[in-house]
Amino acid sequence: MRPRRVRRAGWVGLGIAAVASLALALLPSPYVVEAPGPTFDTLGDTEAGPLISIDGAETYPTEGELRLLTVSLLGNPQRPLTWVDVAEAYLDPSDSIIPMEAAFPPELSVEESNEAGRIEMQNSQSAAVAAALLHEGLDVVSDVRVAGVIPGSPAEGVLQEGDRILRVNGEQAFDVYSIRASIAAVDGPTTFEIERSGEPLTLEVTPAVEGEQKIVGIYPSNEFEFPFEVDIQLPNVGGPSAGMMFALGIVDELTPGAMTAGTRWAGTGTIAALGDVGPIGGIVQKMHGAVDAGASHFLAPVENCAEVAGHVPDGLTVFAVDTLDDAITAIETVAMNADTSALPTCTSAAAGA
Numbered sequence: 001m002r003p004r005r006v007r008r009a010g011w012v013g014l015g016i017a018a019v020a021s022l023a024l025a026l027l028p029s030p031y032v033v034e035a036p037g038p039t040f041d042t043l044g045d046t047e048a049g050p051l052i053s054i055d056g057a058e059t060y061p062t063e064g065e066l067r068l069l070t071v072s073l074l075g076n077p078q079r080p081l082t083w084v085d086v087a088e089a090y091l092d093p094s095d096s097i098i099p100m101e102a103a104f105p106p107e108l109s110v111e112e113s114n115e116a117g118r119i120e121m122q123n124s125q126s127a128a129v130a131a132a133l134l135h136e137g138l139d140v141v142s143d144v145r146v147a148g149v150i151p152g153s154p155a156e157g158v159l160q161e162g163d164r165i166l167r168v169n170g171e172q173a174f175d176v177y178s179i180r181a182s183i184a185a186v187d188g189p190t191t192f193e194i195e196r197s198g199e200p201l202t203l204e205v206t207p208a209v210e211g212e213q214k215i216v217g218i219y220p221s222n223e224f225e226f227p228f229e230v231d232i233q234l235p236n237v238g239g240p241s242a243g244m245m246f247a248l249g250i251v252d253e254l255t256p257g258a259m260t261a262g263t264r265w266a267g268t269g270t271i272a273a274l275g276d277v278g279p280i281g282g283i284v285q286k287m288h289g290a291v292d293a294g295a296s297h298f299l300a301p302v303e304n305c306a307e308v309a310g311h312v313p314d315g316l317t318v319f320a321v322d323t324l325d326d327a328i329t330a331i332e333t334v335a336m337n338a339d340t341s342a343l344p345t346c347t348s349a350a351a352g353a
Contacts, residue, residue, distance in 0.1 A: 028080035032103045033089040034096040034282045036289035037070035039266065040234060040242075042249030048233040052249045056228030059253045064260030066252065066331075068245035069268050069289045070237055071282035073103055076110050094288035107152060117238025119147055119219045123176045124239075125232045126222035128246030130175065130273035131324050133226060135247075136254055142273065143223035144173045153217020154205050159192065165220065166200075167193040176220045176240075177272035183207055183214050190216060222273075241280035243271030244299065247324055248331070259328070261335035266290035267299030267327065275324040279303035284311045291316050297334060299327050305346035312346075320344040 042051050043062045074089075075081035077100060089095040104113055130140045146163040149155050165173040168182035169191050183190050189204040207214035232246060245267050252259040268286050270278035280286075283304045290298050291313045298318045300308050305320055312318050319330040321344070330343050 027083060029075075029083050029086045030100050031081060031086050031097050032073055032075035032100055033081060033085065034098060034103075034285050035072045035074055035089070035092075036094055036285045036292060037072035038237075039067045039069050039289050039293040040237075041065045041067050042245050043252060046233055046235070048235055051233055052246070052253060053231040053233070054228065054250070054253055055231070057254060060256050061258065062252050062260075063258035064262045065264040065266075065295065066245055066248050066260065067264070067266040067290065067293055067295055068242040069266055069286035069293075070242075071285045071289075075100070077104050078110055094285060096282065096285060107150070114238065115148075116219060119221060120240040121234070121238045121242070123220070123222050124241070124243035124270060125234075125246055126224050127175050127177065127273050128232070128243045128271050129226060129230045129250060130222070130224050131243075131271050131275050132230075132247045132250035132254065134273065135251055135275060135324055135328075138227055140227075140273070141225035142174050143225070144175060144179065145221050145223055146218050147221035148219040150217040150219075153215070154208055155217040158203050158205050159194070159216075159218055160196065162196070163192075164195040165192060166195060167191075173220075175222050175273040177270065177276065177278060178274070179220055183216060190214075224273075239280075240270045240278075241268050241282075241286075244269035244277050244301075244321075244324065244327060247271050247275075248327060251324075251328065259331050259335065263297060263331070263334055264293075264295045265297045265299065265331060266293060266295035267321075269299065269301040269304075269321065269327075271324065277301050277321050277323055277327065283307050287311065287313055287316060287318070297330075299330060300346060302344070302346075308346040318346055320346045 040051060043066050044051060086097055089097050133140050144165045146159050146161055148161055149159055167173055168179050169186045171182040173179050189206045192203045194201050205216045207216050230250060268280050279301045287298060298316050299321050300318050302320045302322045308318055321327045333340055333343060
């Protein structure tokens with residue numbers, strides 16, 4: 001009888017361990033998962049109609065695709081992922097696991113983070129229109145304002161919503177991206193020359209450092225005056241990373257001939273009004289999303305090349321770009337079936353850095 005009791009006790013112990021392991025696996029984790037999200041053709045339509053509509057200027061037929069990419073963020077502070085969810089993401093090469101606070105800063109609520117993403121999307125659209133029109137030699141008038149101030153940030157009590165930003169550290173505040181570059185370029189306090197209620201003011205803010213970024217804690221918004229109307233419809237998508245692809249779509253519609261000659265492109269990158277392309281997050285997920293959408297060619301910001309190298313999915317050719325002109329050159333070179341060996345790739349860009 002004694003051996004039977006031992007065996008029975010052993011099975012009970014295993015059962016308890018299994019239940020305990022399951023309970024632990026279902027506990028909330030401190031991580032979120034980045035996964036490939038929906039993609040959208042800037043030359044095509046969304047549920048709201050044409051993604052890009054131009055009124056007041058001559059436009060031309062297009063072909064192929066210029067597809068922007070998104071990342072789906074799984075989990076948030078209100079609905080955290082379980083450890084089982086995290087384990088499943090670990091086994092998927094197209095997913096990335098990141099700490100919760102990297103996606104949702106503790107000082108911001110989920111609603112505030114979503115609002116920040118909405119403002120960034122709005123800014124990216126304005127900057128994309130400006131970059132495309134300036135590329136076409138058209139006049140653009142710039143006006144940059146403070147759309148909001150983050151509570152507890154260095155800018156609180158110094159800058160106010162509605163302030164018109166004229167210069168930052170002596171440099172013209174042409175758009176959101178020029179402001180960020182001016183802040184990053186100077187050690188110590190940042191000088192803002194602003195206009196508030198019609199009165200000029202010069203103010204100083206000492207940035208905080210988060211990771212490798214200097215942050216003053218404002219949401220700038222672009223206020224541009226364009227010679228004609230360009231409307232971009234992309235509901236329920238936030239962030240700045242579609243800027244370059246918006247600009248490419250606008251340039252293609254404003255110029256005779258199809259830029260892509262029927263090729264299916266995808267890409268990502270912020271865009272500044274003066275045409276500079278900036279880095280983004282989730283580029284590995286976006287490359288997988290491009291392949292899933294049928295794209296054969298991909299445009300990646302040069303500053304993301306370290307993340308791209310060694311992670312390019314089969315069937316995708318990636319070109320590294322630093323400006324809107326670089327992106328147009330890559331697309332037109334492929335469209336003409338010309339030699340692409342001189343075009344920068346992330347391997348060649350890293351080698352030359």
